[in-house]
Every structure is written in C-alpha cells, then in structure tokens.
Amino acid sequence: MKSGSMAVRRLSIALLALPVLIAGCRRAEVTAYSVPKEKDPELPAARADATAPEAPAADTGAGTMAGTAVPTAEGPGLAWTVPAGWKAKAGLAVRKGTYAVPGEGGAEAELTITAFPGEMGGELANVNRWRGQVQLPPLADLAGAVLREEENGLQMAIADCASGQGDKPRRIIGVIIPFNGGTWFFKLEGLDALVEGEKPVFLEFLKTVHPAQP
Amino acid sequence: MNELLRQFRDFFVSLKLTVALLALGIVLIFWATLAQTDLGVWGVQQKFFHSFFVLERIPGTEIPFPLFPGGYFIGGLLFINLIAAHIYRFRYSWRKTGIWLTHLGLMILLVGELLSGIWQQDFQMNFKEGETRNYSESFRDNELAIIDEGDPKVDAVVAIPEAILARGEAVQHPKLPFRVVPRLYFPNAELQQPGAVPNAPPSIATQGPPFLRTLVPQAQPLTSKEDERNLPAAYVELVGPDGSLGTWLVSAEIPVPQHFTDRTGHPWKIILRIARHYEPYALTLLKVTNDIFPGSDIPKNFASRVRLQSEDGREAREVVIYMNNPLRYRGLTYYQYQMDKASGTSVLQVVRNPSWRLPYLACVLMAGGLLFQFGLHLFGFARRRVAGPQPVRP
Numbered sequence: 203m204k205s206g207s208m209a210v211r212r213l214s215i216a217l218l219a220l221p222v223l224i225a226g227c228r229r230a231e232v233t234a235y236s237v238p239k240e241k242d243p244e245l246p247a248a249r250a251d252a253t254a255p256e257a258p259a260a261d262t263g264a265g266t267m268a269g270t271a272v273p274t275a276e277g278p279g280l281a282w283t284v285p286a287g288w289k290a291k292a293g294l295a296v297r298k299g300t301y302a303v304p305g306e307g308g309a310e311a312e313l314t315i316t317a318f319p320g321e322m323g324g325e326l327a328n329v330n331r332w333r334g335q336v337q338l339p340p341l342a343d344l345a346g347a348v349l350r351e352e353e354n355g356l357q358m359a360i361a362d363c364a365s366g367q368g369d370k371p372r373r374i375i376g377v378i379i380p381f382n383g384g385t386w387f388f389k390l391e392g393l394d395a396l397v398e399g400e401k402p403v404f405l406e407f408l409k410t411v412h413p414a415q416p
Numbered sequence: 417m418n419e420l421l422r423q424f425r426d427f428f429v430s431l432k433l434t435v436a437l438l439a440l441g442i443v444l445i446f447w448a449t450l451a452q453t454d455l456g457v458w459g460v461q462q463k464f465f466h467s468f469f470v471l472e473r474i475p476g477t478e479i480p481f482p483l484f485p486g487g488y489f490i491g492g493l494l495f496i497n498l499i500a501a502h503i504y505r506f507r508y509s510w511r512k513t514g515i516w517l518t519h520l521g522l523m524i525l526l527v528g529e530l531l532s533g534i535w536q537q538d539f540q541m542n543f544k545e546g547e548t549r550n551y552s553e554s555f556r557d558n559e560l561a562i563i564d565e566g567d568p569k570v571d572a573v574v575a576i577p578e579a580i581l582a583r584g585e586a587v588q589h590p591k592l593p594f595r596v597v598p599r600l601y602f603p604n605a606e607l608q609q610p611g612a613v614p615n616a617p618p619s620i621a622t623q624g625p626p627f628l629r630t631l632v633p634q635a636q637p638l639t640s641k642e643d644e645r646n647l648p649a650a651y652v653e654l655v656g657p658d659g660s661l662g663t664w665l666v667s668a669e670i671p672v673p674q675h676f677t678d679r680t681g682h683p684w685k686i687i688l689r690i691a692r693h694y695e696p697y698a699l700t701l702l703k704v705t706n707d708i709f710p711g712s713d714i715p716k717n718f719a720s721r722v723r724l725q726s727e728d729g730r731e732a733r734e735v736v737i738y739m740n741n742p743l744r745y746r747g748l749t750y751y752q753y754q755m756d757k758a759s760g761t762s763v764l765q766v767v768r769n770p771s772w773r774l775p776y777l778a779c780v781l782m783a784g785g786l787l788f789q790f791g792l793h794l795f796g797f798a799r800r801r802v803a804g805p806q807p808v809r810p
Contacts, residue, residue: 230577234591236570237550237694242672242685279609279630317627318672384627414609 279317279382280356283410285403288313303392303400311392311400317384325378328387329361332376335391338365354412356381362401364394373397375404381413428500437494440485444470447484458556459640466533468492488530495526514789521781528774536769539693540753543701545760550698550727552748552766554691558648558668561692562592565675565683577691581650593678594656599663604646605633607669620651623662624674633667650688695746697726699764702734706757718755720762737764 280298284290288301299315329347330340341347349360356379364373370393377388388411390397390404427433448464455463464470465487471480498519508516539552560581564572574589576596582603587596599620608616608631621629633649649667653660658679666674666688673687705719719738724731724745735743743750747768754763 230579232574232576232580232587232589234572234574234589235694236572239567239569239571279627318670382627382630383625 279384279414280379280386280411281414282315282407282412285407298386303390303396305393305396305399309393309396311390311396313388313390313404315386315388317381317386325359328378329359329363329376332361332363332374332389336363336365336372336374337367338363351408353409356411356413358408358411360405360408364398366394375401377408379411425500425504428496429504430497431501433493433497434501437490437497441490441494444484444487444490454641456641461533462640488533491526491529495523498523511792512789514785514787514792517785517788518782519785521778521783521785524774524781525778528771528778531771531774532769535771536767537693539766539768541699541750541764541766543699543762545701545704545762548698548700548725550696551692551694552764554693556645557691558688559691560596560650560652560666560686560688561673562596563673563685563687564591565685575691578648578688581648581652593680593682594654594661597653597655599651599653600633602633602635602649604636604638605649605667605669606636606647607631607649607665607667608634619665621663621665623676624664628665628670628674631665633665648688652686654686693766695748696728697724697731697746699724699750701760701762704755704757704760704762705738706755718752720752720755720764 282299284301288303290299290301298317299313301313303311303313305311325348326341326344329344333340344359344361347361349362351358351360359378361376361378362373363376365371372392373394375390375397379386379388388408390400392400444464447470448460451464452460463486467486468489469482469486470484472483473480502516502519506512506515538555540555541549541552543549558578560576560578562574562576564574566572572591574591576587580587581598581601584598584601586598589596607628616632616634619629619632623629636647638646647668649665649669651663651665653663655661656679661676661678664674664676664686666686668688668690670687671689673685675683675685677683700723701720702723703721705717705721706715707717708714709716717738719736721734721736722743723734724743726732737743737750737752739752742752747770749767749769749772751765751767752762753765755761
C-alpha cells in the first residue's frame with residue numbers, strides 16, 4: 203500500500219506539472235527566414251472590403267441630425283462636412299469615415315474614406331483597381347479618364363467608373379488626394395443609378411474637404 | 417500509510433469527487449456558452465477552458481481573482497481521479513474490459529484536449545482566384561517584421577512576435593546590424609491626430625513618412641470577438657553601433673511597410689503585420705465554387721480548387737477543398753472557411769495540431785468499450801431468457 207500511495211503522489215505531481223512544462227515550450231521567439239521577394243501591397247483599401255476579420259468597430263463620425271449638414275469629427279489630417287441625409291456608420295479602424303448614402307426603395311450607396319502613407323501604387327493602379335471592381339478593363343494611361351480639381355489647396359483626381367454591365371450595374375466614383383506625405387481615398391460605391399444621381403452632391407461634398415486645423 | 421496520506425488518497429479516489437467535478441463541468445460549460453455572446457469562441461476557450469481558474473477582476477480595479485475552477489483544473493482533477501480510482505478501487509477482470517477501455521478512451525480524450533489547447537495553432541489563408549500563397553496568417557497574433565531588401569531576388573525577414581514588443585524587450589538579432597528597442601506598445605489602438613486624443617503625449621516618431629509622424633495611437637478596448645481583431649501599434653527605435661537610427665511608429669492599421677536605409681545605405685523595410693507562417697510549398701487558387709440550393713440562400717457546396725506546388729518540385733497536383741474534405745499536408749490541415757464568390761475570394765482555415773488523432777483514437781476505444789460492456793450484459797440477459805425462468809429460492 204505504501205508503494206501505491208507513493209505512486210499516486212508522484213503521478214499527481216507529474217500530471218500537474220505537465221501542462222506547465224508543455225506550455226513553457228511555446229514561448230514567443232524571434233524567427234529569421236528568407237522568402238522570394240514580395241511586392242508591397244498596393245491595395246490596402248481592398249483589405250477593408252474583403253472578408254477578413256474586421257477591426258474593432260470605431261465610430262468614425264458623429265451621427266448627423268436629419269436635414270442638417272454638420273461638420274463631422276476630424277479625420278487625421280483632413281476634415282469635411284457631410285451633406286444632409288448621409289449617415290455616419292461604424293466602420294473599420296483603417297477607415298477614417300464611412301457613410302451610408304440612401305437612395306430610393308431602401309437602396310444604399312456607401313462612401314468610405316481611407317488614408318495611407320506614401321503614394322499607394324499611384325493614381326493609375328488605384329483607378330484600375332476601381333475599374334476592375336465594376337468589370338471595366340484596365341487603362342494604359344489616365345488621359346481623359348480622370349477629372350482634376352483643386353479645392354482648399356488639395357489636388358484631387360476624380361475617377362468615375364461605371365460599366366453598365368450586369369443585372370444591377372454598379373458605379374464607383376473614386377477620389378485620390380495626396381496630402382502630407384500620404385494618400386487619401388474617398389470612394390463612393392453603389393448601384394449605378396443611385397451613384398449617378400448622387401454625383402452632384404458628392405462633388406459639392408468634395409469642396410468641403412480641407413486640411414484639419416491642428 | 418499515515419492518516420494524512422490516507423485522506424489525500426481517499427480524496428482523489430472518491431466517487432463523490434467525480435460527481436462534484438462533473439457537476440462543476442456542467443456549470444462551466446453552461447456559463448461559457450452564455451459568455452460566448454460577448455467573448456466569441458476563442459475568448460471563451462481561453463477564459464473558461466484553457467485555464468486553471470475563471471478569472472474576474474475585482475470591481476473598480478484591475479486585480480484578477482479566481483471566481484470558478486477552469487477547464488484545466490476540472491479536467492486535470494478528473495484525470496487524476498480516474499487514474500487513482502483504477503489504482504485503488506477498480507480490480508481488473510475480463511468482464512470489466514469494456515469499462516477499462518471506456519475509461520482509457522476518456523483519459524486519452526482528456527490528455528488530447530490538454531495537448532490541443534497547448535499545441536494547436538490556427539491560421540488562415542486568404543487569396544483570390546489566380547493568386548498564389550506560400551504562407552498563412554494568424555487569426556490573432558501580430559509580428560514586427562524587419563525585412564532586408566538588399567537582395568534583388570530574396571527578402572531576408574526577421575520576425576519579432578508581438579509578445580516581445582508587449583514586454584518591451586530589446587532584440588539584438590545576428591541578421592540585423594541594429595538593436596530593436598520597443599519604446600511604447602499599444603495592444604489595440606487607432607491612429608489619430610493629437611488634437612483628437614485628449615491629453616495625448618506628442619508623437620516620438622522621428623522616422624517614417626511625415627504623414628505617420630503626425631499621428632498618435634489612441635488606445636482602444638481589447639476585443640476577443642470572432643469578427644473583430646485587435647490592431648496593435650508601437651513606437652520602435654532602431655539603435656546601431658553608431659547610435660540611434662531613429663524611432664518609427666508602426667501599426668497593424670497601416671498594412672504597408674515603411675522603407676528606410678541604414679547608415680551604410682543598405683535598404684530595409686519595417687512593418688507591424690499579422691503574423692505569418694511560411695511553408696516550403698505554395699497553393700494557387702484556381703477556382704471557387706459557391707453553389708446554393710435553388711430559390712434560397714442556403715449553401716449547398718463551397719469548394720476551392722487549388723494547385724499544390726512544393727518548392728523542390730516534387731509535389732505538383734490539384735486538390736479540391738470543400739466542407740468536411742480538408743487538405744492534409746505536411747502536418748497542416750486546410751479547411752474551407754469563408755468564401756466570396758463575387759470577388760473570387762476564398763479563405764482557408766489552416767490548423768496545425770500534432771495531437772489531432774487522439775480524439776479519434778479515444779472515440780474508437782470508448783465506443784469499443786461500451787459495445788463490449790453492453791454486449792456482454794445483453795448476451796447474458798438473452799442467455800438467461802433462453803434458459804427460462806429460474807426457480808425462486810425460498
């Protein structure tokens with residue numbers, strides 16, 4: 203019986219120590235390896251649109267009072283004024299603003315505002331990315347495909363992308379604004395008719411975009 | 417045996433302990449099921465099952481205290497209880513072979529769960545049709561990657577786990593001509609203008625694009641929900657033999673690397689990104705299939721046709737991965753996880769679990785043991801019925 207009790211004691215101690223010992227094997231360590239050269243991601247905004255797990259929802263703007271245009275919360279570096287009727291939505295943390303643009307019959311377009319350091323692949327790559335999203339072929343150059351405006355000291359490249367293809371054709375109006383070493387993207391996306399009808403309002407909205415006061 | 421040891425033994429052998437532990441287990445599972453609404457599956461696993469105690473903070477403080485026994489505590493004691501019972505209480509005979517087999521299966525199941533909790537790693541592979549991936553990404557972990565861009569064909573990567581940044585440990589790696597010193601770390605943060613963050617200290621970043629140097633991380637509550645992820649940020653200083661190269665603000669919110677050169681003009685880039693696990697083979701997504709039952713949104717078939725290509729060229733074949741038909745290759749299992757037919761995107765869940773066979777073995781043993789035991793009783797009962805009623809003894 204004595205040997206039995208010793209066995210139980212030893213077994214108990216060993217079993218209790220087992221998880222600690224095994225867990226100790228998983229301590230985080232620095233690793234080094236070589237991989238074939240990779241291109242930097244060119245489409246960071248697409249990540250926010252993909253099915254990857256979402257970032258913690260951050261309220262990116264104060265809710266607007268019905269029928270009243272009010273200044274939104276400042277984004278980092280730029281600020282803007284939202285037209286009446288657009289509603290701030292909780293968006294991904296990589297977005298500086300997300301707004302629902304209501305249309306007829308419950309239809310809804312969405313304006314997303316993102317900002318990233320650097321040129322983010324340049325205007326042509328980003329315009330072609332938007333064109334690809336509405337089944338348009340890529341362009342070799344941007345001549346005639348982009349409307350250029352200057353508002354509040356900001357250079358804006360505005361690309362209107364619509365193919366008219368499919369049962370429910372979609373349209374993207376994308377705006378690229380270089381600012382302070384980074385690039386801001388304003389992207390209005392939804393059903394073709396809704397976005398086309400909202401285009402004058404969107405262009406007026408762009409006139410309100412300005413550098414935020416520090 | 418002295419009295420103390422006897423009490424110790426009797427406690428572990430006791431059937432009352434078994435019943436009490438099973439009751440605690442029922443409460444734990446019920447509680448964890450309710451908590452899943454707020455914490456998600458992963459959060460519940462960590463808090464309730466992969467822990468010795470369910471910890472709660474004392475209201476108004478950050479001090480944790482054990483509120484309830486956790487999965488490791490209950491499972492561990494059950495395991496010890498079962499072994500002790502076999503040593504001291506049960507006596508083997510062939511008629512009890514079924515019980516012993518069932519208990520052996522249960523023990524293997526408990527050990528398997530412990531090993532899975534400790535060893536299992538989950539990743540995901542997210543790609544579009546036509547894209548090739550030779551790495552998968554963690555669901556939750558992040559890493560600071562410092563990449564040597566000097567070779568035109570190869571990136572030499574030094575990956576520092578987020579846990580090391582969190583501990584503030586300086587890293588001197590032989591592949592790096594500088595020391596990596598975490599200055600400030602935020603487990604979940606959103607980058608903001610200093611004016612938008614009350615009492616924000618000024619940015620200490622001295623390198624990187626001017627755009628980033630104007631921003632400061634604003635701490636956000638941690639999340640463990642399934643459809644959310646934490647976005648850590650950190651200020652990292654690189655210190656060479658001739659002094660500091662500067663301090664960078666890195667954030668998982670910025671999914672592009674920051675390029676820089678060291679004092680010799682050698683090119684580097686630095687990024688805080690989702691932790692990657694590279695493999696010596698690649699998968700190319702050839703086609704996604706997303707069928708639904710006609711007239712409904714109910715999924716009928718999610719499938720990804722992929723081409724598996726090993727680096728050494730020995731393996732090159734096409735595989736179809738669909739629900740309940742994963743690809744198992746070199747210790748990893750690729751399950752169909754998510755899909756977006758519109759964009760041709762497929763997400764595979766990638767699981768490394770060296771102990772994945774144990775639950776299957778445990779179930780076979782338990783099923784065999786129960787079949788044997790119940791079969792024995794059934795045959796005995798049938799035999800007695802055939803033999804007719806036994807005379808009743810006065």
